[in-house]
Amino acid sequence: MSGKSNSSLHLYSPDAALVRGRDAYASGRHKKAIEYFTSIINSCDCNRRDRPRMCRCKDFERVAQAGTSIFHEAMYNCRCNVSLKWDKCHDPYHIRALDYRAAVFEKEDLHLAKRDAEWLLQTAPRALEGYLRLGKIYRMEKKPKVALAIWNAGIEVGRKEGLGGSRKIKQLYEVRQPLRMHYVRVDPMTLPVELVEHIFSYFQLTDLCRVQGVCKRWDYFFDSRPCIWKHIEFPAGLKRAPPSSWTKTLANRMRGAAKSLVIPSPVQERLRETQWLQLADAAKQARRLELDFRHGPMPKLPSNRQFPSRLSSLKIIFSESRGPRYFDLFLDQEENDFLRGILERCNYNLESLWLGHARVPWLFQDLPPALPRLRYLRISRKQDASLISLPSLAAATPRLEQLYLDGPCSIECTLDETPSCPGAWSDLRVVIAECEVSSWFDLGWASNSPMNPEKIRVLESRSGMLGFRDGLGMTVGALSSVGQFLRKSMDSLERYWLEAATPDFLSQERLQDPLVTGKLYELGLAFPDTDRDDTMWGEDPLPAQAFLQRLPWLYGGPGVRMLGLFDFNLDSGLTIPDSLQPPGEDRPKVEKDQAAVLVAFIESFPRLETLVLGSKFCEAREVAALTEAVVNRGKIKKIYLRGVTGQLFLDIRELAAMKGAEVMVWQRKIPWPYPLKPHPDGL
Known part of the structure; x- marks a missing residue:
């Protein structure tokens, strides 16, 4: 390059030279x-005294x-004394300029680009x-590990x-990410x-069974840490x-430190007796136990030394098999011994009990095992199961907070044969x-009832009741057997949900207060069967609406x-009264359209958000x-x-979306224990 060309480059300012x-x-x-x-590099103040050296x-x-440390290498390490003559530069x-020149050299000579980058x-x-x-x-030199460092x-x-x-630094993170991964x-x-124990x-x-075989070091770690095998x-x-x-x-790895043991039915029916005993022995300190015997044999109950005695949650699903009567009697005794043996060992610590397909005849009758801390009880019964005495159940579970009855069930309620325990729950x-x-809710409003209707917050039923509608009002025969029917208001009721049972005219005494005060915010109603004569509603069949x-x-x-709203009937052949008097209107309102009757009922709730x-x-x-x-x-x-x-659901969902509404399929599964939420209005 000629001297004239070099001198012309020095006429530009560093900023202008960078742009050019x-x-x-x-x-x-x-x-x-x-x-x-290069002209910018040579014109820097750090290079005025002599030509810069690297x-x-x-x-x-x-x-x-x-x-x-790469930073320490760049900052301090120097055996050729160059750093003594030229200090670091922060211009x-x-x-x-050095960065851009190295970028240009990447296109021409990678060795020169590397020299400028190191410089x-x-x-x-x-x-x-x-x-x-x-x-x-x-x-670019295909040394990714060095680049990553x-x-x-x-x-x-x-x-x-x-x-x-x-x-x-954002660019550094971006270019590093692929190599880091x-x-x-x-x-x-x-x-x-x-931290490792907490992660695993x-x-x-x-x-856990997969990762323990990564190497011998991992296998030793999992073998020496029983706290990992807690669940x-x-x-x-x-x-x-x-x-x-x-x-x-x-x-052996559990070493008795497991906090929960869950054995579903497909696993239970494949376990040998010795394997069951080994697992029960290793879970001696367990707080939660779930066993499913619906398709498998009932195992032998371990000894007191081997079986968990600190259980706070127990779930047992018994066998569904049906056979000759003598075989059922054998299963009754087998379930009896197994369940009684468990409850006698952990009854004072138990807080949650779930019994599925139970047919044990002594269950909560006669002298049941005391469960003083039990808060949640769920029982599903077999078709031919013996009766359960509600007062005896209340005497055994004084601190019960939630009760769930599932499957065919009948509760004994003959008041002269059961002990009196008013307000035990x-x-x-x-x-x-x-x-x-049959009539187990009747005891909720009888004089010696263990229930306290004023404190119940959730009342839900998914099946029809026998002898009465919602299970809250007694039939005439039941009233005569009790003597005096006590009409108690359910002041704390927040959810009243009946999908198959119909509320009766006596329900007003119990529901009107929470309904008027706004305490009740979830209401489910099943309409009466129009094809059946019911003395409660009159001699003639009554239209659903x-x-x-x-x-x-x-x-x-x-x-x-x-x-x-469930089991309503929109059959146009039904006779609808010409005058239907909703509250708040002084004169009859003519409504021939049955759907309009339901729509008017739905529209009467000013704060309604969800409809089923x-x-x-x-x-x-x-x-x-x-x-x-x-x-x-x-x-x-x-x-x-x-x-x-099908297509009908898709069409109505599309129509609702155009109106700003959301339509979904009703597939409600009741969680257990039932999650009690704070009232939306703070009541």
């Missing part, structure tokens, strides 16, 4: 771009492979440009220098032991029996039944946010038509449908 150099690089004039960037003794590749134009790093070790450029060059060093320097939000596989065993405590049993829950999809050696190893808040019950006229106090609950519709007496198109009428009003934003499927 970048323009030359963009247009492919690499030689001209190098001249501009330290040749630094070896960043060796330092990166050794895992030592941004000098740094950017940039040793000239300004606290700037991130050198780490970015040098790492990129090593990446240099980029890591740049990120560490950026953090220490307070550059956490800068554009350059590929190469950085830190053995979790290098973390603190307490969240693993499922199948996952033993076998997968329900187990296709073959686990070998005895595996069960023995698992039991002072803490009872939830009562749920999914069964046909007309029963609302008999119960006008149901209209317009100020606190109701969720409403369910389903009827076994209506075709799907009729329920869809009712849904369309509700959606067109534009008030309710969430609707659940039962019995509407």
Whole structure:
């Protein structure tokens, strides 16, 4: 290059030279771009006294492979005394010019690009440009591990220098990410032991069995840490029996420290007697036990020394098998011995009890085992199960908070044959039944009832009752046997949900107060059967919608946010009264359209947000038509449908979406224990 050309380059300011150099690089004039960037480097104050020299003794590749500090190598290590003559430079134009020239050399000569990148790093070790450029060059040289180490060093320097939000450190993170995902596989065993134990405590049993075989070191770790094996829950999809050696190893690693043991039916029927005893012995300190014998044999009950005695939660599902009567008698005795043996060992600690398909004749009768701390009780009974005495049950469970009866069930309620225990269940808040019950709710309002209706918050039923409608009002025969019927208001009731049982005219005494005060915010109603004569509603069959006229106090609950309507009948052949008198109107209102009657009832609730519709007496198109009428009003934003499927459901869902509402399938599963939520209005 001629002297005239060099002198002309020095006439430009560093800023202008940078711009011209970048323009030359963009247009492919690499030689001209190098001249501009070199002029900026030579004109820096750190190079005025002599031509700058680069330290040749630094070896960043060796330092990166050794895992030592790249910053220390750039900042301090120098055996050729170059650093004694030239100090570090922090001129941004000098740094950017070296970076841009190295970028140009990447297109021409990778060796020269690497030299400029190393020079940039040793000239300004606290700037991130050198780490970015040098790492990129090593990446181009197919040395990804060295590039990763240099980029890591740049990120560490950026953090220490307070550059956490800068554009350059973000670029470092972005270019490092692919290599980090590929190469950085830190053995979790290098973390603190307490942290490793906490991480693996969240693993499922199948996952723990897989990871313990990674290597001998991991196997030793899992063998020496019983706290990892705290929750033993076998997968329900187990296709073959686990070998005895595996069960023995698992039991040894648990060392009696397991807090929960869950054995589903497919696993239970494949376990041998010795394997069951090993697991029961290893779970001596368990607080939760779930066993499912519905398809498998009943195992032998371990000795007192081997079986958990500190259980707070117990769930047992008994066998569903049916056979000759003599075989059922054998199963009765087998279940009797097994369940009684368990309850006698853990009855004072038990807080939750779930018995499925129980047919034990002594269950909570005669001299039941005392369960002084039991809070949640769920029982499903077999068709021919013996009666349960509700007062005896209350005497054994004085602190019961939630009661759930599932399956065919009948509760003995002959008052002259049961002990008197008025108000024994002072803490009872939830009562749920999914069964046909003869008269067990009657005791809730009898003079010696263990229930306290004023404190019940949730009352739910999914099946019809025998002898009365909602199980809350007695029939005439029941009234005469009790003597005096006590009408008690349910002041704390928040959820009253009947999907198959119908409320009667006596329900007003119990429901009107929570309905008027706004305490009741979830209301589900089943309409009466129009094809059946019922002395409660008169001699002639009564149309489904007309029963609302008999119960006008149901209209317009100020606190109701969720409403369910079940088993209504929209058959046009039914006779609907010309005058239907909703509350608040002085003169009769003519309503011929049965769907309009229901819509008017739904519209009477000012704060309604969610609606549930389903009827076994209506075709799907009729329920869809009712849904369309509700959606067109534009008030309710969430609707659940039962019995509407296929293209009809898709069409009504699309229509609702256009109106700003959401339509979904009603598939409610009641969680257990039932989650009691704070009242939405804080009542």
